[in-house]
Amino acid sequence: MRYKVWNMRRRCPKASGGKDALGEPNAITWWLIKEAVRMSENRAIVYPYIPNSVPRVKQEMLKGVGARSEEDFYEDVPEALRLKKPLNLPESLLSECALKRHVEGILSRNRTCQECLSFLGAGCYQHHVPAVCDEINQRSEFLTAYAGEPYDDHGRFQALFEYASMMGELLNMDVVNVPTYDGLQAAATSVRMAARITGRQEALIVKTIHPAVLSKIRDYCAPNLQIRLLDYDAKTGQIDLSALQAAISSKTAAVYFENPSHLGSLEAQGDEIAEIIHDHGGICVVGVDPISLGVMAPPVDYGADIVCGDIQSLGMHMQFGGGHAGFIATRDEEKYVMEYPSRLFGIAPTSVEGEYGFGDVAYERTSFAEREEGKEFVGTASALWGITAGVYLALMGPQGMQELGEGVMQRAKYLMAKLSKIDGVKAPIFAAPHFKEFGVNFDGTGKAVAEINAALLNYKIFGGKSLTSEFPELGESALYCVTEVHTKADLDRLVDALTEVVS
Amino acid sequence: MSICADHGRRLGLIVNPVAGLGGRVGLKGSDGAAIQQQALRLGAVPQSLHRAAQVLERLKPIKDELMLYTYPAEMGEEAAKRCGLDHTVIGSIVAGQTTAADTARAAREMQRLGVDLLLFAGGDGTARDIIDAIDDTLLVLGIPTGVKMQSAVFAVSPISAGDLTLASLQGRIRREREAEVMDIDEDALRQGIVTAKLYGYLRVPHEDRLVQGAKTPSSGRDKAAMETIALQIIDHMEDEPLYIVGPGTTTRAILSKLGLDKTLIGVDVVWKDKLLASDVNEAQLLNLLEGRTSRIIVTPIGGQGYLFGRGNQQISPKIIKQVGKANIIVVATPEKMDALRGRPFLVDTGDPETDRWLSGYTRVVCGYGEYSIYKISYAGEN
């Protein structure tokens, strides 16, 4: 409707020659415009999401405040800044029915991991999402709440406190934050925390790190930290201890490594690495896939000081990468707690016996390293995924986590063994234990990963993520991921398809 | 509530019965018997009794445990009686003719009795009497009553003084702040000359507000902010110039960081990280400045936001001009800035021309790498 009015505004002055001395529409023109507005508003669209779009109500409210129209409210927006014509946006789809059809039409061009068999991982994982997880995270009470007080939103505080508590059990640590954006942010913040705690300005990062995490650390730590990369052992994929010894010094704030590494190998020298770091007064930061911890040792057990990672594995759908949330865990020491930029929810008694209350721990956190002054920032992050991960861990329990971990490792091992039997295929690339991901090298097949993956798509299979551009030293290699959703038949199907593709 | 059991409940109350007398009848203060008589003749009604009673009303939730010590008659006894609170009267006075000495004596005796908090109804003059009488271990809170209130020891209203007292006695206050006690020479003021002196600092309970689950933590505590300001200043100190450091807790933090003793209510001079002179006057400053480049570091003094002319008159117009406007470094914690509620900094050096020259905008160091641009006004500017 408004569009028509604008058309009139443009046309009317011409038709009546109706401009004033300043070239503005004259009174008659304005009257015509107002009439048009009035007429159009009689037929105004009433928007289902906008209760006060009912013209009668609007008039009543305008009258109540003494305004002629909503235009009055924009008195402070100078004419020069006003848009003179409506935004050029697609035609609206006012009915829910039409909107649904439109969006579903676009989405139907996707092919999902339900339709195809996927071996993609590399930071985003297709684990089974229990129905209860979705049931809870679509509860309106959680989904549509935001930042209320512990009194209005007790449920959120308790659910997130419980999430942190269950993660604490998994990680064997006493302090876990309310989730940050994702594992990238968690890693970058962990490194900056280490810098603040030690007052040092250099971090050593092992080259087997996820490239996206490295990119994030580089951007996020640029103002305060020198980032140096550490070589890995070409055979095992594990840290080259002599390289670590050579690089580390009393200037090193932190050494960061992932376990499992981005390339799938497990780091079996964690205790030695931590010792070397501690000998130099540095902080050992370990990124970990929490779903591995039903069977694998929590990093603190081999000497980690700050442990971080992503919880997407724990009950979040992949969502094209939208299911991520990050955690940071430390021991319960003031020097660590005070460096968290994230919110930390604590439990405390209330004025009524036996009642649990919650609140923000050390709310006015002041950095020990005043020069950095970096409490960083905190804002809307990924709380709903924290609640969901809590639900997941409660459902799984200790036995579920253990069984899941064991099963994943068995499936991965099975697939590695089968793939290795294909001519020219090597799996895994590294002589090391693996959890759910492993590198597969195709150099012996004479085929490129891109070629192989394109061929696999014809079998409705998403092959592993290509490592060729980010890790050229590994040749034609791809990172394959196996989880509990894969059956023996799935794994055999991949092996059969690959056998055909590379032959 | 059980959490209160082991906290002190001993409260001292001193009412200055003549505080605030002068204000309503336009006498710019109430110091001295003659002025008080004149005020009463002009129809002034004593405010302090009423205000003190307003505060005591708020303490009724703990009236059974409260141990209230006060001075006789109009110096507190009447207020306690009016509110029906049990109390112990100590000391003696000549009713109707109380003096500053009575206030000082009362404060001394209450500290000796070991009160947990000393509450007084009065103005700058009363605060000054108290600071002279007690040592700095006693927690004090002012009920705003007087005409002049340059000092920062007062609660914003009697009611909030009551709530703060209650919270403090219940052990719900975990923070304190050091608040300036300032006073203006009233005789001079009546002749149109403002000379405010910084007398020292009193420890005041600092309200611990219910922490709200907001999305961004607040700027942190005053002490931490002082630390970061000190680091910022020290990291950027130059070798050549003399640093003239004005009074205040924020400037004290800078010297502490350098390992130097600051004269809290005076002006010190630092050169090459060393204390060149302490508690200097204008003449000494002028001597030191001879042939040298210099900087001035100041922080606003008192609750009114004075940069110059209140409590740091040693840094006179002559000195300010010699140092140069560009070489004035203003430091203030965010908390101090917030307390101004957007009101500008003030200057009142005694020289209108200097005041005008200083007015405009200044950069303020508020933390490490944190600055504000803030307005400076001079007395008499619109």
Place this chain on the structure above:
Amino acid sequence: MQSITEKRYTDGRPNLRRFHQAKWDEPIIFELSNPGERGILPPPIEDGIRDAVGDVASALPDMLRRKTPLDLPEMAQPQVVRHYMRLSQENLGLDLNIDIGQGTCTMKYSPKINEQLARTPQITELHPLQPEETVQGILEIMYKFEQILKEISGLDRFSLQLGAGSAAIYAAASIIRAYHAARGDTGQRDEIITTIFSHPSDAACAKTAGFNVITLYPDDDGYPDLNALKEAVSERTAGLMTANPEDTGIFNPRIAEFVDVVHKAGGLCFYDQANANGVLGITRARKAGFDLCHFNLHKTFSTPHGCGGPGAGALGVIEALSPFLPTPVVAYAGNRYYLDHNRPQSIGKVRAFYGVAGNVLRAYAWVMSLGAEGLMEVSKTAVLNNNYLLKKMLEIPGVSAPYAKGKWRIEQVRYSWEKLCKETGVHSEEIGLRAADFGVHYWTSHHPFIVPEPCTLEPTESFSKADLDEYVEILKHVAHEAYTDSDRVKTAPHNSTVHRTDQAPFDDPSQWAITWRAYLKKTERGKKG
């Protein structure tokens, strides 16, 4: 038959609800554990696999094997569901309350159809690294939504990768740094200017990104002070990061001059558009000459707040800055959509993969349901609601709206209870806790409290006149209580899930407990148990 409406009103004013928040006295989940119970069973390993590989986990090197017992709760599925249902009931979502009290947060209705669409397998079961030809649908939505934001802002290129508002602001600061660095200007330009009533994230993010921060205070009328800005700029100026309207709801009419002053000094200008809800289709970033801007999809564009995320941020820039945007960006090649990773000047990855795709979808669907006209209706209604509320609020004794006296506001107002507090001793946060007794949120404001005893109300387009009337009636009632029975207010909440919580442990390292295990270690209970 008597209308229910009549019973709910007295003299045209809504009666207050006899609200009581759900109170389940729900234990901490660990206390519900019953050893042996299972909530869900992972798929068992098939014989064919087990026979082939044996027990892999126990073959792990000793250091890698978990030896610490895993003390998670053990619960059957119905018990897990019931626990979380109870917790959810103890939480006030926007769907349950007149959520206008969380000012600056732009609490608005998140349409259910969009939620449904975002939860179809067509998006939830997409892996971000799938071949591009299998994700054309979601890429199309991302691409089209970018076009929409370009039109709304007038800027040239957007990244949708940002986790939320603050992440977008941080990325903006990173881009400002990268831009100056690319010109060989890094060391020189190390100052970001912001205003005190911009969102505190503008200062915090700039600081985190390594800049010094200069904060401008408002002029006497509460408008950003142009003269102060002129004092602030220099050859050290890297940029300006400011909201408009600011969190007071006041629009800076001199914003174009602000931008001009900073440009002349060689800085870039970032428009924090967290407060965009009142200006959609009214004005846009390009108009005032901004170089960068951001939107919060979970605020302005209706995606749910999720108890504090996942949100989503969109960061827009002018053409000259587009090489610095995070990697990858979505592009269109005439017949297919693709992800452009080849961006050598980019600040890199800022969030996992491409951001929160589900929220981009929700936001896209929201805009499509409204069109240009509807967006304008959103803004105009939000602004009408706000000014209606302003008038009603100012009728409450003890409340004021500092600054810009007598002027209209845009989409929110920062009120002050200073007078009420002086007269009754009741603080703003206590008013909020009492308001909770009537089933609504209320939030003071971000620190610093330049406006004394503040509260910020933002009645978006989702709320009806009746909703606004009811909210005002609640605050009016609480204010009246403050004057007549202040203890009632000061001891609130009375009808909430829990009562006043002892705050002392939260600041005491020997008492604070961020996890259950820490709580058990630090309390008698744990020592006994």
